[in-house]
Amino acid sequence: MVFKRLLGALGVGAPTVDTVLAPGPVVPGGTLSGEVRLKGGNADYEIEQITLELVARVEAEYEDGEAEGGVAFGRFTVGGGFRLGEEAEQSVPFSVTLPWETPVTELHGQSLGIVLGVRTELEVAGAKDKGDLDALSVAPLPAQEAVLEALGQLGFGFASADLELGHIHGTGQQLPFYQEVELRPAPQYAEVLRELEVTFLASPAGVEVVLEGDKRGSGMFGQFGGGDAVNRHVVAHEDVEHRDWTAEVDAWVRALVDARAAYAGHGGGGYGAHGHKDGYHGGHHGSGPGMGAAVAAGAAGLAAGVVGGMVAAEVVDEIGDAFEGEDEDEGGDEG
Incomplete structure (x- = not known):
């Protein structure tokens, strides 16, 4: 044009x-x-x-x-x-x-x-x-697509996506901003998570996957209060095939929930021992730019929960x- x-x-x-x-x-x-x-x-x-x-x-x-x-x-x-x-x-x-x-x-x-x-x-x-x-x-790269599809298989639903100015502490982030894909919790996590945020930081060697869970203040771990938990995982580009991504990603989410509960039980707060988001990031959004609608993802994967926007x-x-x-x-x- x-x-x-x-x-x-x-x-x-x-x-x-x-x-x-x-x-x-x-x-x-x-x-x-x-x-x-x-x-x-x-x-x-x-x-x-x-x-x-x-x-x-x-x-x-x-x-x-x-x-x-x-x-x-x-x-x-x-x-x-x-x-x-x-x-x-x-x-x-x-x-x-x-x-x-x-x-x-x-x-x-x-x-x-x-x-x-x-x-x-x-x-x-x-x-x-x-x-x-x-x-x-x-x-997405194959590793990014595999993680998102696994989350969809687990029942997480697409909510929004945006770009945040700032830096994620403890990562190899190069750009002055990072992308967040915000997901509604799968039914099995609905009592303990308000939302799950996924950030991908790719490099020539692989993809660093940063998961951040916005915890509810009630439910299974309600005695510890709400808050956020973060964990990170690195996937090499050549390791994408021949892995049970649904089981692996489910284990990541469970570890995220369990780590927050254990950390909070010892009087901790904030992002726990896994790291935190730094710089300009200070909160969470309920909607992303340009999205007209979104629906829950089903067994067909997370893409089923994305409605084309712009x-x-x-x-x-x-x-x-x-x-x-x-x-x-x-x-x-x-x-």
């Missing part, structure tokens, strides 16, 4: 740009490919540099409230150093590698409500203009609004 405010800094008659991404979703750490299509204006122009910027709509929580805005999490120079003739057309192909911690936006083709985009910046005659903006679709045009509008007025800030609004 050609962005409406395209190349405003360069004036009327400047070149136009249309970035076309290869069809289908990519995966974290995978290759994003496509081409940048340029059309010359009413004169010859020197195209000094073409840059792609990965952007995300991220939430930040503070003691006195919360805010959201656009955060850039990757930049790639994909072309430049050539003359674009008057009304001439030229395509610049590109192939770049996404960060391993790139958030997942869909599960089995169903939107999770996460807003990601690829923004094209064109530098002409010393002037930079952020023009084309395209929605970025990211599917179409591509809506995603572009959302991320465009997040960056509105921030064109002079190269890093976006990090709260």
